[in-house]
Amino acid sequence: xxxxxxxxxxxxxxxxxxxxxxxxxxxxxxxxCPTDLRTIxxxxxxxxxxxxxxxxxxxxxxxxxxxxxxxxxADARRRCPGLVVVPPDYGxxxxxxxxxxxxxxxxxxxxxxxxxDECFLEYPAGSHLPPLAxxxxxxxxxxxxxxxxxxxxxxxxxxLAKMAxxxxxPDRTHLLFPEDVPRKMWPLPAGDLFxxxxxxxxxxxxxxxxxxxxxxxxxSAMLHSHLKSHGLLLQRYARGIDGSPVLxxxxxxxxxxxxxxxxxxxxxxxxxxxxxxxxxxxxxGMRLRKAGMRAGLVAVSLTYAxxxxxxxxxxxxxxxxxxxxxxSVAWNLLEELWDGAPLRKLGIHVSALQEGRIHQTSxxxxxxxxKQRAAEQAVDLLRSRYGNAAVIRASFLxxxxxxxxxxxxxxxxxxxxxxx
Amino acid sequence: MKTLAxxxxxxxxxxxxxxxxxxxxxxxxxxxxxxVFRILGLHSTEPDRVAGNKVLKFVCGIVVDGTEKVCxxxxxxxxxxxxxxxx
Numbered sequence: 001x002x003x004x005x006x007x008x009x010x011x012x013x014x015x016x017x018x019x020x021x022x023x024x025x026x027x028x029x030x031x032x033c034p035t036d037l038r039t040i041x042x043x044x045x046x047x048x049x050x051x052x053x054x055x056x057x058x059x060x061x062x063x064x065x066x067x068x069x070x071x072x073x074a075d076a077r078r079r080c081p082g083l084v085v086v087p088p089d090y091g092x093x094x095x096x097x098x099x100x101x102x103x104x105x106x107x108x109x110x111x112x113x114x115x116x117d118e119c120f121l122e123y124p125a126g127s128h129l130p131p132l133a134x135x136x137x138x139x140x141x142x143x144x145x146x147x148x149x150x151x152x153x154x155x156x157x158x159x160l161a162k163m164a165x166x167x168x169x170p171d172r173t174h175l176l177f178p179e180d181v182p183r184k185m186w187p188l189p190a191g192d193l194f195x196x197x198x199x200x201x202x203x204x205x206x207x208x209x210x211x212x213x214x215x216x217x218x219x220s221a222m223l224h225s226h227l228k229s230h231g232l233l234l235q236r237y238a239r240g241i242d243g244s245p246v247l248x249x250x251x252x253x254x255x256x257x258x259x260x261x262x263x264x265x266x267x268x269x270x271x272x273x274x275x276x277x278x279x280x281x282x283x284x285g286m287r288l289r290k291a292g293m294r295a296g297l298v299a300v301s302l303t304y305a306x307x308x309x310x311x312x313x314x315x316x317x318x319x320x321x322x323x324x325x326x327x328s329v330a331w332n333l334l335e336e337l338w339d340g341a342p343l344r345k346l347g348i349h350v351s352a353l354q355e356g357r358i359h360q361t362s363x364x365x366x367x368x369x370x371k372q373r374a375a376e377q378a379v380d381l382l383r384s385r386y387g388n389a390a391v392i393r394a395s396f397l398x399x400x401x402x403x404x405x406x407x408x409x410x411x412x413x414x415x416x417x418x419x420x
Numbered sequence: 421m422k423t424l425a426x427x428x429x430x431x432x433x434x435x436x437x438x439x440x441x442x443x444x445x446x447x448x449x450x451x452x453x454x455x456v457f458r459i460l461g462l463h464s465t466e467p468d469r470v471a472g473n474k475v476l477k478f479v480c481g482i483v484v485d486g487t488e489k490v491c492x493x494x495x496x497x498x499x500x501x502x503x504x505x506x507x
Contacts, residue, residue: 023471027473095473095498
């Protein structure tokens with residue numbers, strides 16, 4: 001609908017149904033697997049031996065057993081004996097995601113990959129196919145050519161298109177225009193609104209706001225006093241208001257990157273934690289250098305064996321990109337943060353990224369020698385040519401720990417962003 | 421045709437424009453013995469990109485135990501591996 005002088009846009013949000021599972025299932029069929037994993041109780045799950053055993057994606061028949069994404073595999077097996085578990089294949093998922101974007105680019109030049117399994121598309125005005133017919137065509141092509149189904153939400157802005165694609169699944173097109181918002185969106189629980197996580201949902205419930213409609217009609221001053229500007233943003237979203245453009249090629253510049261890993265055993269001794277941190281810094285350092293970036297802020301997060309979570313971050317006087325510096329800052333942070341209780345999971349995250357070539361040196365920190373940087377670059381080169389195992393640090397020999405952790409992705413891909 | 425999905429060794433010929441012609445392949449059978457099949461004719465070639473994984477599908481004629489049969493071979497472009505998909 002045109003409002004003011006702005007011509008109405010037609011925005012699609014395309015979301016792959018049960019992405020990881022569908023992609024693994026389609027690939028298995030292509031390779032001659034006699035069964036379609038989507039038609040039997042099946043999940044994509046990490047390795048239980050190394051304690052990465054959670055459900056990453058599930059088939060519809062698995063869902064009928066009450067299996068949820070994020071549930072430990074052991075629980076999922078208890079609910080459904082005979083459950084088929086396939087390991088994740090991140091290389092395949094990146095290919096599937098790229099194929100999905102390529103197919104969409106044949107329908108519009110304005111496509112924004114929003115996460116590995118979703119894209120926004122601005123449908124050009126004056127196209128020969130009306131939007132609904134185009135959406136049907138896209139869905140049919142996804143199923144026929146790429147072997148998996150998608151949901152498509154259509155609206156006049158990105159927010160409503162995204163909300164619409166989440167309605168009934170799989171393989172459906174849904175419309176949600178601003179005039180439909182009170183009827184179609186307001187009865188939904190507040191937790192279904194974009195940007196409302198479990199914490200915000202609890203806060204909203206404490207304020208007596210249970211549905212999206214409650215948030216839309218709440219007193220703005222009250223929302224602001226409890227949730228600050230985030231509350232006002234949520235209210236705009238609940239009213240279906242969003243003017244963000246479709247940014248081709250992913251749009252949102254890389255703001256940070258992080259790696260985390262669940263160790264094969266609970267870490268109790270500082271040397272163990274220090275070593276796991278080193279394996280994370282190795283992978284993160286390589287990713288940072290490959291992207292040609294330097295980090296101005298380092299954060300460390302940890303999860304204790306009892307699943308309590310804590311994190312700490314430090315803004316650096318300059319910026320860094322070597323594994324050695326990353327590890328040293330991360331270790332300092334961990335020493336300050338850790339109370340010594342057994343650790344299950346560690347993570348390093350960097351942000352305040354800047355282009356790598358130019359950097360501000362600090363007067364107060366010892367500069368990392370050019371020799372160190374050259375050595376790490378040589379190692380990066382060897383690893384890119386002969387694989388990550390070509391050169392490993394001697395300290396990982398017989399340690400029972402992998403020399404590289406986290407960052408399974410071969411390439412940087414847009415992660416789920418809070419920015420539309 | 422029955423789905424077999426067996427990895428095979430292949431001798432093929434690639435034209436300067438990238439077109440691939442499978443010529444002869446070797447299948448390892450259960451006992452470890454190998455059988456070689458010569459491709460008599462290529463009926464069709466079709467690209468496939470299911471889940472973004474690029475594969476070329478070749479439907480060809482081969483001779484099995486004295487009778488001509490049709491089989492489907494698949495070439496995975498990323499892994500450079502051939503499989504006898506159906507026979």
